[in-house]
Amino acid sequence: MNPKQTDRRRFLKNGAALAGLAIGASASALPAAAAAEPALEKVDELHLYGERSHFVTDVRNGSINNPERRLKDEAVAFGLRTPMQDSVGMITPSPLHFTISHSFEPPDIDPAEHHLLIHGMVDRPLIFSVDEIKRLPFVTRFHFVECHGNSSPRGPGGDARVAVNATPQETHGFTSCSQWTGVLLSTLLKEAGVQKGATWIIAEGADEPKHSKSIPIGKAWDDALVAYGQNGEPVRPEQGFPLRLIVPGWQGINNVKWLRRIDLVDEPYMAMMETSRYPSMRLDGKSRWFEFELGPKSVITRPAGGYKMPGPGFHEITGLAWSGAGAVKRVEVSTDGGHTWKDAQLHDPIARKSHTRFSAPWTWDGKETVLLSRCTDDQGTVQPTIAEVAKLWNADIDFLLKTQQVVGDFNAIQPWKVNADGSVQNALV
Numbered sequence: 376m377n378p379k380q381t382d383r384r385r386f387l388k389n390g391a392a393l394a395g396l397a398i399g400a401s402a403s404a405l406p407a408a409a410a411a412e413p414a415l416e417k418v419d420e421l422h423l424y425g426e427r428s429h430f431v432t433d434v435r436n437g438s439i440n441n442p443e444r445r446l447k448d449e450a451v452a453f454g455l456r457t458p459m460q461d462s463v464g465m466i467t468p469s470p471l472h473f474t475i476s477h478s479f480e481p482p483d484i485d486p487a488e489h490h491l492l493i494h495g496m497v498d499r500p501l502i503f504s505v506d507e508i509k510r511l512p513f514v515t516r517f518h519f520v521e522c523h524g525n526s527s528p529r530g531p532g533g534d535a536r537v538a539v540n541a542t543p544q545e546t547h548g549f550t551s552c553s554q555w556t557g558v559l560l561s562t563l564l565k566e567a568g569v570q571k572g573a574t575w576i577i578a579e580g581a582d583e584p585k586h587s588k589s590i591p592i593g594k595a596w597d598d599a600l601v602a603y604g605q606n607g608e609p610v611r612p613e614q615g616f617p618l619r620l621i622v623p624g625w626q627g628i629n630n631v632k633w634l635r636r637i638d639l640v641d642e643p644y645m646a647m648m649e650t651s652r653y654p655s656m657r658l659d660g661k662s663r664w665f666e667f668e669l670g671p672k673s674v675i676t677r678p679a680g681g682y683k684m685p686g687p688g689f690h691e692i693t694g695l696a697w698s699g700a701g702a703v704k705r706v707e708v709s710t711d712g713g714h715t716w717k718d719a720q721l722h723d724p725i726a727r728k729s730h731t732r733f734s735a736p737w738t739w740d741g742k743e744t745v746l747l748s749r750c751t752d753d754q755g756t757v758q759p760t761i762a763e764v765a766k767l768w769n770a771d772i773d774f775l776l777k778t779q780q781v782v783g784d785f786n787a788i789q790p791w792k793v794n795a796d797g798s799v800q801n802a803l804v
Protein backbone atom coordinates (compact mmCIF):
# COMPACT_ATOMS: atom_id res chain seq x y z
CA MET A 376 0.00 0.00 0.00
CA ASN A 377 1.18 3.48 -0.79
CA PRO A 378 2.49 4.99 2.47
CA LYS A 379 1.02 8.33 1.57
CA GLN A 380 -2.42 6.75 1.38
CA THR A 381 -1.95 5.08 4.75
CA ASP A 382 -1.05 8.41 6.24
CA ARG A 383 -4.05 9.99 4.73
CA ARG A 384 -6.31 7.26 6.07
CA ARG A 385 -4.89 7.64 9.51
CA PHE A 386 -5.46 11.34 9.32
CA LEU A 387 -9.08 10.85 8.28
CA LYS A 388 -9.58 8.23 10.96
CA ASN A 389 -8.18 10.43 13.68
CA GLY A 390 -9.64 13.53 12.16
CA ALA A 391 -12.98 13.26 13.87
CA ALA A 392 -11.44 12.95 17.32
CA LEU A 393 -9.01 15.77 16.69
CA ALA A 394 -11.74 17.99 15.38
CA GLY A 395 -13.85 17.10 18.38
CA LEU A 396 -11.10 18.24 20.72
CA ALA A 397 -10.44 21.38 18.81
CA ILE A 398 -14.05 22.51 18.62
CA GLY A 399 -14.87 21.59 22.21
CA ALA A 400 -15.79 24.91 23.69
CA SER A 401 -17.62 26.20 20.68
CA ALA A 402 -19.72 23.04 20.22
CA SER A 403 -22.85 24.92 21.22
CA ALA A 404 -22.47 27.01 18.06
CA LEU A 405 -22.93 23.93 15.85
CA PRO A 406 -26.31 23.09 14.39
CA ALA A 407 -28.29 20.71 16.57
CA ALA A 408 -28.78 18.18 13.76
CA ALA A 409 -26.10 15.80 15.00
CA ALA A 410 -27.66 15.63 18.47
CA ALA A 411 -30.94 13.90 17.67
CA GLU A 412 -30.08 10.52 16.20
CA PRO A 413 -32.87 9.07 14.06
CA ALA A 414 -33.85 5.45 14.54
CA LEU A 415 -31.63 3.06 12.57
CA GLU A 416 -34.46 1.73 10.36
CA LYS A 417 -35.33 5.28 9.40
CA VAL A 418 -31.74 5.98 8.33
CA ASP A 419 -31.68 2.80 6.25
CA GLU A 420 -34.96 3.72 4.62
CA LEU A 421 -33.62 7.14 3.64
CA HIS A 422 -30.68 5.61 1.85
CA LEU A 423 -32.72 2.91 0.15
CA TYR A 424 -34.77 5.42 -1.79
CA GLY A 425 -33.25 8.88 -1.61
CA GLU A 426 -34.85 12.19 -0.92
CA ARG A 427 -33.61 15.54 -2.10
CA SER A 428 -31.96 17.89 0.36
CA HIS A 429 -34.51 19.49 2.63
CA PHE A 430 -32.98 22.81 1.61
CA VAL A 431 -34.46 22.29 -1.87
CA THR A 432 -38.13 23.21 -1.69
CA ASP A 433 -39.46 23.62 -5.26
CA VAL A 434 -42.80 21.91 -5.74
CA ARG A 435 -45.50 21.69 -8.37
CA ASN A 436 -48.21 24.28 -7.97
CA GLY A 437 -51.70 24.82 -9.29
CA SER A 438 -55.06 23.46 -8.38
CA ILE A 439 -56.56 20.31 -7.03
CA ASN A 440 -60.27 20.86 -7.26
CA ASN A 441 -62.29 19.92 -4.22
CA PRO A 442 -59.59 18.05 -2.31
CA GLU A 443 -62.08 17.21 0.42
CA ARG A 444 -64.04 15.15 -2.09
CA ARG A 445 -61.05 12.91 -2.47
CA LEU A 446 -61.75 11.51 0.99
CA LYS A 447 -65.16 10.46 -0.22
CA ASP A 448 -63.69 8.90 -3.35
CA GLU A 449 -65.34 11.48 -5.56
CA ALA A 450 -64.03 13.27 -8.63
CA VAL A 451 -60.91 15.35 -8.09
CA ALA A 452 -59.35 17.20 -11.01
CA PHE A 453 -55.64 18.02 -10.94
CA GLY A 454 -53.72 20.69 -12.75
CA LEU A 455 -50.25 20.97 -11.21
CA ARG A 456 -47.41 22.80 -12.93
CA THR A 457 -43.68 22.13 -13.09
CA PRO A 458 -41.45 24.67 -11.34
CA MET A 459 -39.32 25.80 -14.29
CA GLN A 460 -37.56 28.74 -12.66
CA ASP A 461 -34.94 26.61 -10.92
CA SER A 462 -34.71 23.88 -13.54
CA VAL A 463 -31.35 22.90 -14.96
CA GLY A 464 -30.66 20.69 -17.96
CA MET A 465 -33.57 19.48 -20.07
CA ILE A 466 -34.99 16.62 -17.98
CA THR A 467 -37.81 17.36 -15.58
CA PRO A 468 -37.32 15.42 -12.35
CA SER A 469 -40.12 12.84 -12.32
CA PRO A 470 -41.61 14.04 -9.00
CA LEU A 471 -41.93 17.52 -10.55
CA HIS A 472 -43.40 16.45 -13.92
CA PHE A 473 -46.56 18.51 -14.41
CA THR A 474 -49.73 16.53 -14.01
CA ILE A 475 -53.21 16.90 -15.39
CA SER A 476 -55.89 14.41 -14.49
CA HIS A 477 -59.47 15.18 -15.18
CA SER A 478 -60.99 13.18 -12.47
CA PHE A 479 -60.11 11.23 -9.36
CA GLU A 480 -56.79 10.37 -7.79
CA PRO A 481 -54.36 8.53 -10.06
CA PRO A 482 -55.59 4.93 -9.95
CA ASP A 483 -53.54 2.64 -7.71
CA ILE A 484 -52.72 -0.07 -10.25
CA ASP A 485 -50.96 -3.34 -9.42
CA PRO A 486 -48.80 -3.94 -12.52
CA ALA A 487 -49.20 -7.69 -12.04
CA GLU A 488 -52.95 -7.25 -12.58
CA HIS A 489 -52.79 -4.70 -15.38
CA HIS A 490 -53.34 -5.54 -19.06
CA LEU A 491 -53.34 -3.74 -22.39
CA LEU A 492 -55.97 -4.88 -24.88
CA ILE A 493 -55.54 -4.27 -28.60
CA HIS A 494 -58.68 -5.00 -30.56
CA GLY A 495 -61.18 -3.69 -33.13
CA MET A 496 -60.16 -3.84 -36.77
CA VAL A 497 -57.27 -6.26 -36.27
CA ASP A 498 -56.63 -9.85 -37.40
CA ARG A 499 -55.64 -11.03 -33.91
CA PRO A 500 -57.00 -9.20 -30.86
CA LEU A 501 -54.25 -9.31 -28.23
CA ILE A 502 -53.98 -8.87 -24.49
CA PHE A 503 -50.56 -7.99 -23.07
CA SER A 504 -49.52 -8.11 -19.45
CA VAL A 505 -46.99 -5.47 -18.40
CA ASP A 506 -44.30 -8.17 -18.27
CA GLU A 507 -45.13 -9.27 -21.80
CA ILE A 508 -44.78 -5.67 -22.99
CA LYS A 509 -41.35 -5.51 -21.33
CA ARG A 510 -40.17 -8.60 -23.24
CA LEU A 511 -40.60 -6.81 -26.59
CA PRO A 512 -38.01 -4.65 -28.39
CA PHE A 513 -38.00 -1.20 -26.82
CA VAL A 514 -36.89 2.36 -27.52
CA THR A 515 -35.62 5.02 -25.11
CA ARG A 516 -36.33 8.59 -26.18
CA PHE A 517 -36.44 12.11 -24.82
CA HIS A 518 -39.89 13.64 -25.31
CA PHE A 519 -41.77 16.52 -23.80
CA VAL A 520 -45.43 16.34 -22.85
CA GLU A 521 -47.33 19.61 -23.08
CA CYS A 522 -50.94 20.41 -22.41
CA HIS A 523 -52.02 22.61 -25.31
CA GLY A 524 -53.48 25.03 -22.80
CA ASN A 525 -49.92 25.65 -21.58
CA SER A 526 -48.90 29.33 -21.74
CA SER A 527 -52.24 30.24 -23.29
CA PRO A 528 -53.63 33.36 -21.62
CA ARG A 529 -56.76 31.34 -20.90
CA GLY A 530 -56.08 27.69 -20.55
CA PRO A 531 -56.29 25.34 -17.61
CA GLY A 532 -55.09 27.13 -14.51
CA GLY A 533 -57.08 30.31 -14.95
CA ASP A 534 -55.74 33.81 -14.49
CA ALA A 535 -52.37 33.23 -12.83
CA ARG A 536 -50.41 33.27 -16.05
CA VAL A 537 -51.61 36.69 -17.16
CA ALA A 538 -50.66 38.32 -13.87
CA VAL A 539 -47.67 40.68 -13.95
CA ASN A 540 -46.04 38.69 -11.16
CA ALA A 541 -46.44 35.33 -12.91
CA THR A 542 -43.43 33.01 -12.77
CA PRO A 543 -42.37 30.70 -15.63
CA GLN A 544 -44.04 27.94 -13.62
CA GLU A 545 -47.34 29.80 -13.89
CA THR A 546 -46.97 30.83 -17.52
CA HIS A 547 -45.32 27.69 -18.95
CA GLY A 548 -45.43 24.98 -16.26
CA PHE A 549 -47.81 22.68 -18.14
CA THR A 550 -44.95 21.07 -20.02
CA SER A 551 -42.25 18.68 -18.81
CA CYS A 552 -39.66 16.48 -20.43
CA SER A 553 -38.61 12.93 -19.59
CA GLN A 554 -36.58 10.12 -21.02
CA TRP A 555 -39.28 7.57 -21.82
CA THR A 556 -38.68 3.87 -22.35
CA GLY A 557 -41.27 1.66 -23.97
CA VAL A 558 -42.46 -0.29 -26.96
CA LEU A 559 -43.33 1.46 -30.21
CA LEU A 560 -47.04 1.22 -30.82
CA SER A 561 -46.20 0.07 -34.36
CA THR A 562 -44.56 -3.04 -32.87
CA LEU A 563 -47.81 -3.94 -31.10
CA LEU A 564 -49.94 -3.15 -34.15
CA LYS A 565 -47.80 -5.41 -36.34
CA GLU A 566 -48.34 -8.23 -33.83
CA ALA A 567 -52.09 -7.69 -33.95
CA GLY A 568 -52.29 -7.26 -37.75
CA VAL A 569 -54.16 -4.08 -38.66
CA GLN A 570 -57.02 -4.56 -41.10
CA LYS A 571 -57.54 -2.46 -44.19
CA GLY A 572 -59.80 0.49 -43.49
CA ALA A 573 -58.61 1.05 -39.91
CA THR A 574 -57.77 4.75 -39.93
CA TRP A 575 -57.94 5.79 -36.25
CA ILE A 576 -57.04 4.34 -32.90
CA ILE A 577 -58.99 5.05 -29.72
CA ALA A 578 -56.69 4.93 -26.71
CA GLU A 579 -58.35 4.44 -23.32
CA GLY A 580 -57.05 4.87 -19.78
CA ALA A 581 -57.94 2.90 -16.66
CA ASP A 582 -58.83 5.98 -14.61
CA GLU A 583 -62.35 6.29 -13.26
CA PRO A 584 -63.78 8.32 -16.22
CA LYS A 585 -61.82 6.20 -18.78
CA HIS A 586 -60.10 9.12 -20.48
CA SER A 587 -60.20 8.31 -24.20
CA LYS A 588 -58.61 9.93 -27.23
CA SER A 589 -58.98 9.46 -30.98
CA ILE A 590 -55.64 9.45 -32.78
CA PRO A 591 -55.05 9.09 -36.55
CA ILE A 592 -53.39 5.75 -37.24
CA GLY A 593 -50.49 7.38 -39.09
CA LYS A 594 -49.13 8.60 -35.78
CA ALA A 595 -49.31 5.08 -34.38
CA TRP A 596 -47.14 3.85 -37.27
CA ASP A 597 -44.82 6.82 -36.91
CA ASP A 598 -43.45 7.34 -33.38
CA ALA A 599 -46.11 6.78 -30.70
CA LEU A 600 -44.93 4.51 -27.90
CA VAL A 601 -46.33 2.62 -24.96
CA ALA A 602 -44.02 3.72 -22.15
CA TYR A 603 -43.30 1.87 -18.92
CA GLY A 604 -40.08 3.72 -18.02
CA GLN A 605 -39.56 7.35 -17.09
CA ASN A 606 -36.10 8.74 -16.36
CA GLY A 607 -34.66 5.35 -15.49
CA GLU A 608 -37.48 4.06 -13.30
CA PRO A 609 -41.07 2.97 -13.77
CA VAL A 610 -43.47 5.68 -14.97
CA ARG A 611 -44.76 7.59 -11.93
CA PRO A 612 -48.37 7.03 -10.78
CA GLU A 613 -49.24 10.65 -11.68
CA GLN A 614 -47.81 10.05 -15.15
CA GLY A 615 -49.71 6.83 -15.85
CA PHE A 616 -48.11 3.88 -14.04
CA PRO A 617 -47.72 1.17 -15.21
CA LEU A 618 -48.29 2.01 -18.91
CA ARG A 619 -48.88 5.26 -20.72
CA LEU A 620 -49.09 6.32 -24.32
CA ILE A 621 -46.51 8.86 -25.48
CA VAL A 622 -47.58 10.66 -28.63
CA PRO A 623 -44.47 12.74 -29.35
CA GLY A 624 -44.99 16.41 -30.14
CA TRP A 625 -48.78 16.24 -30.06
CA GLN A 626 -51.14 17.94 -27.62
CA GLY A 627 -50.90 16.49 -24.12
CA ILE A 628 -54.43 15.09 -24.15
CA ASN A 629 -53.30 12.36 -26.59
CA ASN A 630 -50.79 10.91 -24.13
CA VAL A 631 -53.27 8.57 -22.45
CA LYS A 632 -52.15 7.57 -18.96
CA TRP A 633 -52.88 4.24 -17.25
CA LEU A 634 -53.30 2.89 -20.78
CA ARG A 635 -55.44 -0.25 -20.91
CA ARG A 636 -57.08 -0.43 -24.34
CA ILE A 637 -56.41 0.45 -27.96
CA ASP A 638 -59.33 0.05 -30.31
CA LEU A 639 -58.70 0.18 -34.07
CA VAL A 640 -61.56 1.92 -35.82
CA ASP A 641 -62.44 3.72 -39.05
CA GLU A 642 -63.47 7.11 -37.63
CA PRO A 643 -62.74 9.33 -34.61
CA TYR A 644 -64.99 8.68 -31.62
CA MET A 645 -65.66 12.19 -30.30
CA ALA A 646 -64.71 11.14 -26.77
CA MET A 647 -65.77 13.40 -23.94
CA MET A 648 -62.57 15.33 -23.28
CA GLU A 649 -61.64 15.79 -26.92
CA THR A 650 -65.01 17.27 -27.78
CA SER A 651 -66.07 19.10 -24.61
CA ARG A 652 -63.09 20.54 -22.76
CA TYR A 653 -60.19 20.64 -25.21
CA PRO A 654 -61.26 21.97 -28.62
CA SER A 655 -60.14 25.56 -29.21
CA MET A 656 -62.76 28.22 -29.79
CA ARG A 657 -62.97 30.23 -32.98
CA LEU A 658 -64.19 33.81 -33.12
CA ASP A 659 -67.48 32.70 -34.67
CA GLY A 660 -68.22 30.58 -31.61
CA LYS A 661 -67.55 27.30 -33.38
CA SER A 662 -64.64 25.20 -32.26
CA ARG A 663 -61.70 23.52 -33.90
CA TRP A 664 -61.55 19.78 -33.34
CA PHE A 665 -58.70 17.36 -33.74
CA GLU A 666 -55.69 19.62 -33.77
CA PHE A 667 -52.60 17.68 -32.89
CA GLU A 668 -49.09 18.99 -33.42
CA LEU A 669 -47.68 21.63 -31.09
CA GLY A 670 -45.76 24.56 -32.55
CA PRO A 671 -42.26 25.81 -31.70
CA LYS A 672 -42.05 27.47 -28.29
CA SER A 673 -39.45 28.74 -25.85
CA VAL A 674 -39.31 30.44 -22.49
CA ILE A 675 -36.50 32.04 -20.55
CA THR A 676 -36.59 30.35 -17.15
CA ARG A 677 -33.99 32.59 -15.47
CA PRO A 678 -33.96 35.53 -15.09
CA ALA A 679 -37.75 35.39 -15.42
CA GLY A 680 -40.93 36.46 -13.63
CA GLY A 681 -40.56 36.38 -9.86
CA TYR A 682 -36.74 36.51 -9.99
CA LYS A 683 -34.80 39.37 -8.40
CA MET A 684 -31.59 40.42 -10.14
CA PRO A 685 -28.86 40.60 -7.48
CA GLY A 686 -27.48 43.68 -9.26
CA PRO A 687 -25.91 44.89 -12.49
CA GLY A 688 -23.19 42.73 -14.00
CA PHE A 689 -22.85 39.33 -15.63
CA HIS A 690 -25.81 36.97 -15.66
CA GLU A 691 -26.14 33.94 -17.94
CA ILE A 692 -29.66 33.83 -19.37
CA THR A 693 -31.12 30.33 -19.62
CA GLY A 694 -34.32 28.69 -20.74
CA LEU A 695 -36.04 25.84 -22.53
CA ALA A 696 -37.19 25.48 -26.13
CA TRP A 697 -39.15 22.75 -27.88
CA SER A 698 -41.27 21.97 -30.92
CA GLY A 699 -43.84 19.31 -31.73
CA ALA A 700 -42.56 19.13 -35.31
CA GLY A 701 -39.01 17.98 -34.57
CA ALA A 702 -35.78 19.22 -33.08
CA VAL A 703 -34.98 22.75 -31.99
CA LYS A 704 -32.63 24.20 -34.61
CA ARG A 705 -32.03 27.65 -33.23
CA VAL A 706 -32.92 29.86 -30.27
CA GLU A 707 -32.36 33.59 -30.39
CA VAL A 708 -32.35 35.81 -27.34
CA SER A 709 -32.98 39.54 -27.18
CA THR A 710 -31.97 41.62 -24.17
CA ASP A 711 -33.31 44.90 -25.56
CA GLY A 712 -36.99 44.22 -26.09
CA GLY A 713 -36.55 42.75 -29.57
CA HIS A 714 -34.42 45.41 -31.25
CA THR A 715 -31.49 43.04 -31.64
CA TRP A 716 -31.23 39.25 -31.39
CA LYS A 717 -28.31 36.93 -30.73
CA ASP A 718 -28.05 33.18 -31.17
CA ALA A 719 -28.18 31.33 -27.88
CA GLN A 720 -26.09 28.25 -27.23
CA LEU A 721 -28.04 24.99 -27.44
CA HIS A 722 -26.97 22.39 -24.89
CA ASP A 723 -26.83 18.65 -25.53
CA PRO A 724 -28.80 16.50 -25.75
CA ILE A 725 -30.78 18.10 -28.57
CA ALA A 726 -33.49 15.57 -29.33
CA ARG A 727 -36.57 15.60 -31.53
CA LYS A 728 -39.83 16.64 -29.86
CA SER A 729 -37.96 17.24 -26.65
CA HIS A 730 -37.11 20.17 -24.45
CA THR A 731 -33.74 21.69 -25.35
CA ARG A 732 -31.77 23.77 -22.86
CA PHE A 733 -30.37 27.06 -24.15
CA SER A 734 -28.26 29.80 -22.63
CA ALA A 735 -26.81 33.16 -23.58
CA PRO A 736 -24.35 35.44 -21.78
CA TRP A 737 -25.63 38.85 -20.68
CA THR A 738 -24.20 41.75 -18.77
CA TRP A 739 -26.97 43.81 -17.24
CA ASP A 740 -26.33 47.54 -17.12
CA GLY A 741 -28.90 48.08 -14.37
CA LYS A 742 -31.44 49.75 -16.68
CA GLU A 743 -34.99 48.66 -17.38
CA THR A 744 -35.23 46.27 -20.32
CA VAL A 745 -37.17 43.34 -21.76
CA LEU A 746 -35.78 39.82 -22.29
CA LEU A 747 -37.17 37.63 -25.09
CA SER A 748 -36.43 34.23 -26.61
CA ARG A 749 -37.47 32.91 -30.02
CA CYS A 750 -37.33 29.29 -31.16
CA THR A 751 -36.90 28.00 -34.71
CA ASP A 752 -37.40 24.27 -35.30
CA ASP A 753 -35.81 21.98 -37.88
CA GLN A 754 -38.79 22.51 -40.19
CA GLY A 755 -37.86 26.20 -40.32
CA THR A 756 -40.94 27.30 -38.35
CA VAL A 757 -40.28 30.33 -36.17
CA GLN A 758 -42.03 30.99 -32.86
CA PRO A 759 -44.47 33.88 -33.47
CA THR A 760 -44.99 37.13 -31.59
CA ILE A 761 -48.34 37.64 -29.90
CA ALA A 762 -49.25 40.03 -32.75
CA GLU A 763 -48.55 37.27 -35.26
CA VAL A 764 -50.64 34.78 -33.26
CA ALA A 765 -53.49 37.29 -33.18
CA LYS A 766 -53.25 37.78 -36.94
CA LEU A 767 -53.24 34.03 -37.52
CA TRP A 768 -56.44 33.66 -35.55
CA ASN A 769 -57.95 36.80 -37.00
CA ALA A 770 -58.32 38.18 -33.46
CA ASP A 771 -56.86 41.17 -31.69
CA ILE A 772 -54.35 40.90 -28.87
CA ASP A 773 -56.88 42.15 -26.36
CA PHE A 774 -59.19 39.34 -27.33
CA LEU A 775 -56.45 36.80 -26.79
CA LEU A 776 -55.59 38.17 -23.37
CA LYS A 777 -59.01 39.02 -22.02
CA THR A 778 -61.49 36.58 -23.49
CA GLN A 779 -62.75 33.75 -21.35
CA GLN A 780 -62.53 31.37 -24.27
CA VAL A 781 -59.87 28.73 -24.25
CA VAL A 782 -57.52 29.18 -27.15
CA GLY A 783 -55.43 26.25 -28.24
CA ASP A 784 -51.67 25.92 -28.64
CA PHE A 785 -50.67 29.49 -27.85
CA ASN A 786 -46.95 29.66 -28.59
CA ALA A 787 -46.27 33.41 -28.62
CA ILE A 788 -42.88 34.77 -27.58
CA GLN A 789 -42.77 35.35 -23.81
CA PRO A 790 -41.41 38.74 -22.76
CA TRP A 791 -39.92 39.25 -19.28
CA LYS A 792 -39.43 42.84 -18.13
CA VAL A 793 -36.41 43.58 -15.95
CA ASN A 794 -37.07 46.67 -13.82
CA ALA A 795 -34.34 49.04 -12.62
CA ASP A 796 -34.77 47.69 -9.07
CA GLY A 797 -33.90 44.20 -10.35
CA SER A 798 -37.38 42.73 -10.14
CA VAL A 799 -38.54 40.73 -13.18
CA GLN A 800 -42.13 40.72 -14.41
CA ASN A 801 -44.40 39.13 -16.98
CA ALA A 802 -44.59 41.64 -19.84
CA LEU A 803 -47.10 39.73 -21.96
CA VAL A 804 -49.89 41.60 -20.20
Ligand SMILES: Nc1nc2c(c(=O)[nH]1)N[C@H]1C(S)=C(S)[C@@H](COP(=O)(O)O)O[C@H]1N2
Nearest residue numbers: 473474475476477522580586627628630632
Ligand atom coordinates in the same frame (compact mmCIF):
# COMPACT_ATOMS: atom_id res chain seq x y z
N1 LIG B 1 -56.03 8.48 -18.49
C1 LIG B 1 -55.78 9.80 -18.60
N2 LIG B 1 -54.84 10.21 -19.47
C2 LIG B 1 -54.58 11.53 -19.60
C3 LIG B 1 -55.31 12.51 -18.87
C4 LIG B 1 -56.29 12.06 -17.96
O1 LIG B 1 -56.96 12.84 -17.26
N3 LIG B 1 -56.50 10.69 -17.85
N4 LIG B 1 -55.02 13.84 -19.07
C5 LIG B 1 -54.42 14.17 -20.37
C6 LIG B 1 -53.97 15.57 -20.49
S1 LIG B 1 -55.14 16.73 -20.86
C7 LIG B 1 -52.65 15.90 -20.46
S2 LIG B 1 -52.13 17.48 -20.74
C8 LIG B 1 -51.60 14.88 -20.17
C9 LIG B 1 -50.78 15.28 -18.97
O2 LIG B 1 -49.81 14.31 -18.71
P1 LIG B 1 -49.05 14.31 -17.31
O3 LIG B 1 -50.07 14.37 -16.21
O4 LIG B 1 -48.21 13.10 -17.27
O5 LIG B 1 -48.21 15.57 -17.32
O6 LIG B 1 -52.16 13.60 -19.92
C10 LIG B 1 -53.27 13.26 -20.72
N5 LIG B 1 -53.62 11.89 -20.48
Ligand SMILES: [Mo]
Nearest residue numbers: 522523627628
Ligand atom coordinates in the same frame (compact mmCIF):
# COMPACT_ATOMS: atom_id res chain seq x y z
MO1 LIG C 1 -54.18 18.75 -21.27
